[in-house]
Amino acid sequence: MQRRIRVLIGKPGLDGHDRGAKLVSRVLADVGVEVIYTGKFQTPEQIVGAAIQEDVDGIGLSVLSGSHMTMFKRVIDLLQEKKAEDIVVFGGGVIMPDDISKLEKIGVDKIFPPDTPTSKIVEYVKNMPSRKR
Amino acid sequence: MFDKKYLDRMRVEKERWEKTVLKDKFAQTKEMKDTFRTGSQIEINRLYSPLDLEEVGFDYLNDLSWPGEYPFVRGIDPLMYRAAPWVMMQYSGFASAVETNKRFKYMLSQGATSFAIALDLPTHKALDSDDPLAEGEVGKTGVPIDSLQSLEKLFEGIPLNSVSMFICVAMSTGPIILALFLALAEKTGIDPKRFGLILTNEALMEFACRGTQFTTPEGHFRLSADVVEYCAKHFPNFSPLQICGYHAREAGCTAIQELAFPLANSIAYAKEMERRGLSIDDYAGSFTWLFSASLDLFEEVSKFRAFRKIWATITKDRFGAKNPKTMQARIVFYSGGSNLTRQQPYINIARTTIQGLAAALGGIQIMHLSSYDEAYQTPTEESATIAVRIQQILGHETGITRTIDPLAGSYYVETLTKKIEKGVYEYLEKIESMGGAIKAIEQGFYQSEIAEQAYRYNKELETKERIKVGLNEFLTDQEVNVAPLKYDPDAEKKAIAAVKQLRKERDNGKVAQALEHFRSKLKGTENVIPSIIEAVKAHATVGEIGSVIRETYGKYEEEKVRF
Numbered sequence: 280m281q282r283r284i285r286v287l288i289g290k291p292g293l294d295g296h297d298r299g300a301k302l303v304s305r306v307l308a309d310v311g312v313e314v315i316y317t318g319k320f321q322t323p324e325q326i327v328g329a330a331i332q333e334d335v336d337g338i339g340l341s342v343l344s345g346s347h348m349t350m351f352k353r354v355i356d357l358l359q360e361k362k363a364e365d366i367v368v369f370g371g372g373v374i375m376p377d378d379i380s381k382l383e384k385i386g387v388d389k390i391f392p393p394d395t396p397t398s399k400i401v402e403y404v405k406n407m408p409s410r411k412r
Numbered sequence: 413m414f415d416k417k418y419l420d421r422m423r424v425e426k427e428r429w430e431k432t433v434l435k436d437k438f439a440q441t442k443e444m445k446d447t448f449r450t451g452s453q454i455e456i457n458r459l460y461s462p463l464d465l466e467e468v469g470f471d472y473l474n475d476l477s478w479p480g481e482y483p484f485v486r487g488i489d490p491l492m493y494r495a496a497p498w499v500m501m502q503y504s505g506f507a508s509a510v511e512t513n514k515r516f517k518y519m520l521s522q523g524a525t526s527f528a529i530a531l532d533l534p535t536h537k538a539l540d541s542d543d544p545l546a547e548g549e550v551g552k553t554g555v556p557i558d559s560l561q562s563l564e565k566l567f568e569g570i571p572l573n574s575v576s577m578f579i580c581v582a583m584s585t586g587p588i589i590l591a592l593f594l595a596l597a598e599k600t601g602i603d604p605k606r607f608g609l610i611l612t613n614e615a616l617m618e619f620a621c622r623g624t625q626f627t628t629p630e631g632h633f634r635l636s637a638d639v640v641e642y643c644a645k646h647f648p649n650f651s652p653l654q655i656c657g658y659h660a661r662e663a664g665c666t667a668i669q670e671l672a673f674p675l676a677n678s679i680a681y682a683k684e685m686e687r688r689g690l691s692i693d694d695y696a697g698s699f700t701w702l703f704s705a706s707l708d709l710f711e712e713v714s715k716f717r718a719f720r721k722i723w724a725t726i727t728k729d730r731f732g733a734k735n736p737k738t739m740q741a742r743i744v745f746y747s748g749g750s751n752l753t754r755q756q757p758y759i760n761i762a763r764t765t766i767q768g769l770a771a772a773l774g775g776i777q778i779m780h781l782s783s784y785d786e787a788y789q790t791p792t793e794e795s796a797t798i799a800v801r802i803q804q805i806l807g808h809e810t811g812i813t814r815t816i817d818p819l820a821g822s823y824y825v826e827t828l829t830k831k832i833e834k835g836v837y838e839y840l841e842k843i844e845s846m847g848g849a850i851k852a853i854e855q856g857f858y859q860s861e862i863a864e865q866a867y868r869y870n871k872e873l874e875t876k877e878r879i880k881v882g883l884n885e886f887l888t889d890q891e892v893n894v895a896p897l898k899y900d901p902d903a904e905k906k907a908i909a910a911v912k913q914l915r916k917e918r919d920n921g922k923v924a925q926a927l928e929h930f931r932s933k934l935k936g937t938e939n940v941i942p943s944i945i946e947a948v949k950a951h952a953t954v955g956e957i958g959s960v961i962r963e964t965y966g967k968y969e970e971e972k973v974r975f
Contacts, residue, residue: 293533293549295623298663298750301863302870308975318970319623322545329972344533345789349548375788375894393787394754394883397870 284407285313286337289326291354294344295319299371299393303339306397312404323353331363337388337407340370347374347382355386367407371395413471414462422463450711452666454831460823468830475721475830479816481736483724485717485829486817487775488740494816497807498745498771499778501528501579502800508903509565512555516570526577526608528780529566530554531585536624538585538958541907551903554581558911559953560599563592572597577608583656584624586613587635588954590643590652591944598949605649610700612654613639616677616849620858621663626958629850631965635940637684642941644685644695651698653681654744660858661704662750664866667715668832670703672839673849673858675722679840680849682731692727697737704748705767705774712767713819714828716743716774721829722836744778745771754787756882757894761798768806773819779803785894911953918951926950927960934964 288304290297297319304316315333317326330338338358342350351370358364364386371391374382379390391400448456457464477483480490489495516527531554534546540558541550550556557563572578572593582589590611597604615632618625625632636653643652655678657670665673678699682692701719705712723741727733747767752760764781771779781799783791791799807813819825846852853859872878879885900906926947933943947957 293537293539293545295618295621295625296663297623298621298863298866302664302866304973304975305863305867306870314975316973316975318972320968320970344549345552346533346548373787373789392754396874396884398874 283311283313284337284404285315285333285335286339286404286407287315287317287326287330287333287335288339288341289317289321289329289354290319290341291321291323291326291350292342292344292346293320294342294346296343297341299343300341303341303371303397303400306401307404310401310405312401323350323357327354327357327361327363330358330366331361335366337367337369337404339404340368340372342370342372342374345373347372348378351382351387352385369403371400414466419463419466422461426461426463450667450828451706451708452668452711452832452835454711454828454835460827462823464823464827468827470826470830475826476820482728482739483721484740485721486820488720488742488777492775492816493772493807493813497813498776498803499526500800500803500807501526501778501780502796508551508900508906509555509557509562511900513566513568513570516567520570520574525575526579527575528579528581531580531582532556533624535954536582536584537626538588538954538961539626540953540955541904541911543955548904550907551900556903556907557589557592557954558907559914559951560592560595560948561910561914561951562907563596564599567596571600572602572604573606575607577610579610581612583612583618583622584615584626584632585954585958586611586615586652587639587941587944588948588957590639590650591941591948594647594945595949604647608649608651609647610651610654611639612656612702614653614655614674614677616680616853617656617659617674617858619853620660620673621862622659625968627961627965627968629853631961633680633684633850635961637681637688638939638941640681640685640695641688641690642939643698644690648698651700652695653678653698654700654702656702658702658704658746658748660862661706662748663862664750664869665862666865667706667708667711668835668839669861669865671715671719671722671832672836672843674701675726675836676840676843676849676852678723679726679730679844682727683848686731692731692733693735693738696727696731696733697735700742700744700778702744702746703776704746705770706748706751707763707766707770709766709770709773710819710825710828711832712770713774714825714832716745716771716776717817717820717825718829718832718836719743720775722833742778743774743776744780745774745776746780747771747782749782749786752782752784752786753880753882756888757784757787759882760784760786761802764799765802765806768802769810769812772806772812775817788894914951914953922950923947923952923956927952927956930957931960931964934960 288300290300304314308314358366367388369389476485479487479492532551533549533553535557539546541556580589593609613636615636619629640652643650655674657674660673661670720741724739727739733739747764761784768781781802783795783799785795843852873884876884930943930947933940
């Protein structure tokens, strides 16, 4: 039987705005995705560690404080270091279009800016490539 | 309030209308929805009349009275905007103390008399710029303050008494910011009674939303209460507590919850002060409140009016206030950015205009409007200026300032005002039955209520039960072109270098001694503010003081949740 899609929703850094992270977690769970939400104030190391431990297909990061360039890059680097680069990284937050293309260049699969309908995120996660295992 | 016979006649007349004109209309068409509700889920009737006022028990003299008089529904000032419009503020963040200093000097030269200081996240969380956890966050949401030295740079060439009011948004680091201002005043030889300081300093709500907390609810509550007590005793010119509904609203809660949660928190503070032997008149006269507003115009106007009545009633009846100033709710309004859309950002100018109108009709004291580009970034100079111009148009061109509380007496607004009041009291009772605000927060009650409303709101958008222009209806493919704000790319490096340098230059023995003294006070029950002042004077950093607090009360940490 095919495994359900499993994602980790992470809040890296000091940003405490978790409306989006909690909402996306719940909406994804509504359609049968297994969701593990890390809670706020996680370091990229904690997030990557949890993602590997939970054997997730993807990591969704939520950053609204302006520190997205640092946080996404650290998570991507750590995944490479741990040979887990097949875990897809996506995310959302207050991120300018210029930065979105920069993030995509360093290996972030998809950024959902504010006011993205949650149905679009659901569609994306449902079609996410499952990890080879 | 109404003549009984007249109301009976009205009832007969209304029934006649329903059976004739209305019935005929329904034969041809139907209404858009079966039930109409406000954002707070209050069911709204087809129309309102004196019959509704009778039903909710509206009584002019008891419910409204006159402006500047208990229960202050019509306004806390007898003249309100006829004397002067509300205070129009502009909020902007800069990445370093030096840049912010330049900006303040420019604002002073332009006649500004008050400054709002935005802090970066590491400062909010009591972490130094060189803390590993601060990486990528220094100078992003505001200015980094690491020590007395940072504050000296921030106000170099600006004597504290040349500014009438500093507003510093510091929910969880209120005690440290207070200590820094007092230490700077002493160092520059300025009497702290000669300037004003609004500290937000209300950390309980941080656990429910926004999240700048760095220790336990118990620890934060004690520290915030110490600030309130210390200011009441020594600096009554300062405003030691700004109680916020704003952040909960931004996180998704309803207008009724936006009033109820902070009120429950304020009751916790009032009980604590009572325990410490202070009367409410000793401290609450300087409190301010921070609220947001959605575009639900009439509910928002009613919300501000209802709030003034509830606060007046609680302070007077429950805590025995005698001074009218204690009973007056001074409301700071900040239009909520969550009501704006990233799509077609210029239409946000229309949205903030309506939010500002709701606040002005609701009789607030200080207004900040969001910039139209808030879904993208911290406002640019241009977008921040437009936000102020909207306020000036509302204040000077619309004529809404001509008469006090212009919507009073509206059958609809008065009914809503009463219903919101009732809804808030129901929530307060519920929180009280859980053991009060701290217990309710520890049990995650505010958090789950807020998340539930955010979820419901999203569902309404997805099903189009709620229309949001540009978001789920009336879409365009228009490319957005928002001018990016320029950050100083080296701000973080500079702040790190400065704090490292400071640690080399200061008398580290003296710092360690001051921190140990603070630790011992923190373990006891005495007010800790004097020991924080001593520590910052010895150039202990914000992060070092924060560490002592974390070590004493425990570090705030969240756990994984499975959905």
